[in-house]
Amino acid sequence: DAKTTQPPSMDCAEGRAANLPCNHSTISGNEYVYWYRQIHSQGPQYIIHGLKNNETNEMASLIITEDRKSSTLILPHATLRDTAVYYCIVRVSNFGNEKLTFGTGTRLTIIP
């Protein structure tokens, strides 16, 4: 399974865009990139996922490089409630062998 690498921590000023990188250089063709976040003492919350095209939803944008070896999660206008640990996950899905490989996570702190 592909492993992911994320910086352990980042700060971002409130109202600015937060850009969280993830390296997944060993990703294979059938693996998706998922992003989750976890606020203290709660279960992880889904943010966005993609295969090779860039994706956007109401929470964030996901930019995946053309070679798929890395991606960036963008929170366009960070608020204090975005302070959390963000996980980049590479997911393989074959019937009977679905696995989730979690990265180490990035602790994002939004600064007022």
Place this chain on the structure above:
Amino acid sequence: DVKVTQSSRYLVKRTGEKVFLECVQDMDHENMFWYRQDPGLGLRLIYFSYDVKMKEKGDIPEGYSVSREKKERFSLILESASTNQTSMYLCASSASGTGTGNTIYFGEGSWLTVV
């Protein structure tokens, strides 16, 4: 609204006790997972199940077993709890395949303390 419900939010158990952690999902998902989360170690997969009565070991299955008798319910069992099993346990579920909109849902977590 989709839901993964873990029966107990906080538990305190004694060493040697048998512990059951229950998880129920209401989305008719094929896949269910149990993770544990510890400071500095992130989320680690204990077991997962891709169908009723089917199970696969994850990365840290030692000291745990699981049961999936019904599609919506996945139980984690600690046969003889030990202090090193003090942790937060997370249940998750997903449909098979990763098509657009297919999402992995997590429960709120169960904080287990073994004394």
